[in-house]
Amino acid sequence: MIHVIGGFYNELCLYPQWHYNFGSGARAAAAIAEFGDKICLHSYVHKNKEQEFEYFSKLYKIDSKMIQSSEIINFEYYHSLSKPNIYTLNTPIIKQETYSLNEDIIICYGMMEADNPILNADYVIFDPQSESSPSMIFENDSNINHLAVILNVEEAKRFTKQDNIDNIAKYLFEHSDILDVLILKDGPFGAHLFTKDNGYSHIDSYETNNIFKIGSGDIFVAVFSYLWAKDKLTPFEAAQKASLATAYYCNTKILPIGKEMLYSDELNFSKIKIHKEKFNKTIYLAGPFFSMADRWLIEEAKVQLEKFGANVFSPLHEVGFGEASFVAKEDLTGLDNADILYAVLNNYDPGTVFEIGYAISKKIPVVIFIENETAINMTMFEGSGCMIENDFSSSVYKVIWESSK
Numbered sequence: 001m002i003h004v005i006g007g008f009y010n011e012l013c014l015y016p017q018w019h020y021n022f023g024s025g026a027r028a029a030a031a032i033a034e035f036g037d038k039i040c041l042h043s044y045v046h047k048n049k050e051q052e053f054e055y056f057s058k059l060y061k062i063d064s065k066m067i068q069s070s071e072i073i074n075f076e077y078y079h080s081l082s083k084p085n086i087y088t089l090n091t092p093i094i095k096q097e098t099y100s101l102n103e104d105i106i107i108c109y110g111m112m113e114a115d116n117p118i119l120n121a122d123y124v125i126f127d128p129q130s131e132s133s134p135s136m137i138f139e140n141d142s143n144i145n146h147l148a149v150i151l152n153v154e155e156a157k158r159f160t161k162q163d164n165i166d167n168i169a170k171y172l173f174e175h176s177d178i179l180d181v182l183i184l185k186d187g188p189f190g191a192h193l194f195t196k197d198n199g200y201s202h203i204d205s206y207e208t209n210n211i212f213k214i215g216s217g218d219i220f221v222a223v224f225s226y227l228w229a230k231d232k233l234t235p236f237e238a239a240q241k242a243s244l245a246t247a248y249y250c251n252t253k254i255l256p257i258g259k260e261m262l263y264s265d266e267l268n269f270s271k272i273k274i275h276k277e278k279f280n281k282t283i284y285l286a287g288p289f290f291s292m293a294d295r296w297l298i299e300e301a302k303v304q305l306e307k308f309g310a311n312v313f314s315p316l317h318e319v320g321f322g323e324a325s326f327v328a329k330e331d332l333t334g335l336d337n338a339d340i341l342y343a344v345l346n347n348y349d350p351g352t353v354f355e356i357g358y359a360i361s362k363k364i365p366v367v368i369f370i371e372n373e374t375a376i377n378m379t380m381f382e383g384s385g386c387m388i389e390n391d392f393s394s395s396v397y398k399v400i401w402e403s404s405k
Contacts, residue, residue, distance in 0.1 A: 001037060001038045001040055001063070001103070001104075001105075002032065002037050002039050002105050002225070002230060003039075003040050003042060003105065003107070004025050004029045004039060004041050004042065004107045004222070005099065005106060005108045005109065005111075006023060006024040006026070006041075006042075006043065006108065006218075007023030007025050007044070007073065007109065007111045007112065007113075008022075008026045008041075008043035008044070008045055008049070009021070009022065009023030009026075009073045010073070010074040010075070011075045011077070012074070012077065013076075013077040013078075014077070014078055014079070015078065015392060016212065016391055018080075018214065021052050021056055022215060023043070023073075024129055025042070025109050026041060026043065027219065027255070028107055028109065028218050028221060028225075029041040029222075030255040031219050031222040031223060031249070032225075032226045032259075033060040033062050033256040035226050036259065037226075038062075039060075039062040039063065041062055041063070041064045041065070042064075042065045042067060043064070043066065044069035044099075044113050044114060045066040045067065045069055046070065046072045046089065049072060053066060060255075060256060067099055068096075069096050069113060070090065071093060071112075071113045072089040073086065073087070073088050073089075073093075073112055073113065074086070074087045079392045079393055080211070080213040080214045080393040081304050081393045081396060086112070093112060094113070095113065096114040098114060098118060099114060099117040100118040100120075101118075101119055101120070102119075102120040103120075103121055105121065105122065105225070105229045106119055106121045106124050106125075108125070108137060109218070109221070110126075110127065110128040110130050111129070115140070116128075116135055116136075116140055116142075118141055119137065119142040119143070119144060120142065120143045121142075122145045122146060123144075123146045123147075123228075124137060124142070124147050124148070125150065125221060125224065125225035125228070125229065126147065126148070127149075127150050127218075127221045128149075128155060130155065134151065134155045134158060134159045135159075136149065136176070137149075138175075138179065145178070146180050147176070147181075148179075148180060148183070148224070148228065148235070149179060149182050149183070150185065150220070150224065151183075151184065151185065152184065152185040152186070152217065153184050153186050160172060165192050168184065169192075169194040169200075179196065180195065180196050181195055181196070181228070181235045182194040182195075183224070183235075183239060185217055186276055187205075187308055188308060188397050189272075189275060189308070190202060190203045190204045190205040190243065190272065190274075191220070191239065193235055193239050201235075201236045203236075203240055203243050204240065204271040204272060205243055205271070205272045206244055206246075206247035206270065206271055206272065207270045207271075207401055208269055209394075210251045210252075210391065211250050211251075211391070211393045211396075212250050212251075212253050212393065213250065213393055215249075216250050217246075219242075219245055219249045220239075220242045220243065220245070221242075223241065223246070223257065224239055224241075224242035227241055241262045244262055245261075247269045248267055248269075251269075274400075274401075276308070279308075279309050279310070279400075280311065281310060281340065281403040281404065282311045282337060283305055283310045283311070283313070283342050283403060284338035284341045284355070284364075285301055285316075285342050285344075286315070286342065286343040286344065286355040286356070287301070287343060287345070287346075287349065287352055288344070288346075288347065288349035288351070289316045294344075294346075295316075297346070298316055300392075301342065301369075305342070305396060305400075308396075308400050310400065313334040315327070315330075315331045319334070331355070332358065335355060335359060335364070340365045340366070340367065340399060340402055341356065341359040341366045342367050342395070343355065343356050343366060343367070343369070345368050345369065345373075346371060348377070356368070356381065360384045365387075365402050365403070365405075366381075366384075366385075366386040366387065367387045367395055367402055368386050368389065368395075369389050369390070369392060369395035370388065371390055373388070
């Protein structure tokens with residue numbers, strides 16, 4: 001049996017619409033529920049959530065262990081790349097009693113309502129789940145024979161206070177005698193895998209039509225854990241198949257994941273072979289900024305693109321307002337020097353439409369984000385080879401991927 005320790009939380013996303021009970025632990029258990037071995041989910045559950053937890057367990061045909069809790073935790077996202085607003089029953093959050101577990105294979109996620117559990121296990125795969133103040137399972141009294149730690153690059157930077165992946169790996173392996181595998185997740189750039197014997201491998205991501213990011217890291221951890229700890233695949237083999245499973249989830253939002261799909265040609269996603277350290281593309285960010293809503297969307301797009309290391313030329317920030325002759329000249333110079341145009345086309349702003357046409361004439365790739373578009377209005381854009389997306393997160397990823405081709 002595979003044991004999963006992690007949160008059972010309510011999740012709400014506005015764009016795209018998503019409102020379900022998951023959380024890292026529950027999502028992981030659901031993901032691998034049909035991999036073959038029995039799954040047992042251990043979560044802190046408030047008495048008012050017990051029926052929902054029991055329903056979830058029956059729905060995915062998993063065993064479960066409720067740990068009594070005085071907390072209810074809700075995550076609300078504006079879009080699937082945004083940081084969540086977190087609402088708790090108690091303010092400040094009440095820490096629950098530390099859990100302990102003695103089993104062969106344990107997948108463990110950090111939880112807001114409790115410190116890391118005390119584990120005695122042959123295999124532990126641990127994801128700290130905290131960008132602000134991550135803590136490691138090897139810092140408590142756990143007794144573990146084989147340990148894999150999986151976290152995103154930003155979490156790792158905060159925990160180790162190191163500024164690059166090699167120094168992060170060096171720090172973590174020096175501070176833990178039991179660490180066998182370290183995986184640093186890096187969004188559209190895939191992941192970085194380090195092993196105790198100083199081995200390094202880059203794990204490729206896969207290009208998908210849709211990008212739903214909420215919980216994607218949970219899927220990666222769950223699938224890697226099963227394939228490495230239970231099926232005894234090499235860390236590289238397990239991680240690459242976990243990346244494929246994550247792509248399937250991001251594209252479809254469907255759980256559980258069929259294990260057989262990972263060994264067949266059913267998932268024909270293309271690998272994306274790009275490294276963040278070598279990513280030096282300039283993205284021209286076009287869009288109106290004449291209302292509060294317009295301005296917010298431009299600011300948010302800029303933040304998300306820069307988070308992935310892109311050099312963003314934004315007319316709002318780089319040129320601003322001024323005489324028409326000055327603004328037009330500076331904007332078009334910026335567009336001439338760009339690798340790709342990312343256009344926010346809501347309300348068909350004339351300036352943005354002009355920039356798209358100019359980019360097409362210069363053979364600069366164009367990705368358009370537009371909500372509630374009608375097919376007839378998009379004819380010229382589609383016919384000119386523009387990539388058109390109506391989901392914000394998907395459009396951001398497409399810009400990064402397309403600019404690297």
